Amino acid sequence: MIKHIAFCPDITGETLLLSAEESHHCIKVLRLHRNDTIGIMNGKGILLEGSIEQPDIKKCQVRIISTIREQRRTEHQLHIGISPIKQQARFEWFIEKAVELxxxxxxxxxxxxxxxxxxQYPRLENLIxxxxxxxxxxxxxILNQPQKFTDFILQQKTACRYIGYCGDGQKIALHQxxxxxxxxxxxxxxxxFSPREIxxxxxxxxxxxxLGEHRYRTETAGIIAAVYCSVFNQTIGG
Incomplete structure (x- = not known):
């Protein structure tokens, strides 16, 4: 059983070099040694089993042993557009949970x-x-760069499009x-949202x-939408 996983976007070849950050984490934090087994994910759906050959804290070399698992993108994908929050920690919490979902x-x-x-995009990317x-x-x-609301709306082509709204109007409920x-x-x-944006x-x-009878914080509303669309889609009807 793989206990530790490292990230490496390029997993071609029989051996690979981890980034300085991943190398330091594996050798100094996890205290892995030569011949220890580690999982390697590329962020595109592949998880490999590897063995540490050179436990260097800056350029850890790993030999690929086998493919453990491959994950395909779901046919029904969720795209969440969300207003950034002034408090970075709250937005980071949303990002973390959105990835998990x-x-x-x-x-x-x-x-x-x-x-x-x-x-802070480097920090957000590491969090992801x-x-x-x-x-x-x-x-x-995919974490996009910030975009003006108007530009985002004009570019959307997704068939099913929804805007969370607390005001009056004919609205569809999450379960619908x-x-x-x-x-x-x-x-x-x-x-x-402003009346202009609506x-x-x-x-x-x-x-x-x-999203229900209550008024939620921005990050909470985003997670409620993600929970329904991601989890409910997986558990109802396959």
Whole structure:
């Protein structure tokens, strides 16, 4: 049984070199030694079994033994567009849980009421890798660069599009969403979307979505949507 997993995007060939960060973690933190077994994931659906040949803290060399598992992308993928949160730790929590739940793509949205975001992409990318290792999700989600709300809406082509909304209007409930469909759900900032944004989204074939009777924090709303679409799709109807 593989206890430890390292990330290496390039897994071609019989041997590979881990990055300086992964090498340091394996040798200094996990205290692995020559001939110790380790899992190697490439973030694209492949998990390999490897054996450490050169336990160097900067360039750890691993010999590939076999393929442990291959994971395919689901046919029904979830794309969450979400307003960044001023408190970095809360947005990081959302990113971590979204990875664990198998969200395929995350797009930070700069909305009319978005507070000045403080997105540290190298840190977020490391967090994504760490969450994937911990959860066993072998496919890393795509984390897009921040995008203006209007540009995002105009570019969306996903058939099933929903905008979470706390105001009045004819809304669809989470349990009414169709199963096994590529889905895009957008979550607004605290204070909700502006009337201009709601009108623009509706005019571009987004349906208003209700997440329930309560008003949630942005990151909580994003996770509620992810839990339903990711877990419910997996457990109902295969």
């Amino acid at each position: 198998g969200v395929a793509m995350i797009s930070p949205l700069l909305c009319d009421r978005t507070e000045k975001p403080n997105l 890798i760490s969450a994937a290792k911990q959860s066993g999700n072998l496919i890393l989600p 969403l169709p199963l096994h469909q590529n889905t895009c759900i957008i979550i607004g900032p605290e204070g909700d 009108s623009l989204a509706i005019n571009h074939h987004f349906s208003l979505l209700s």
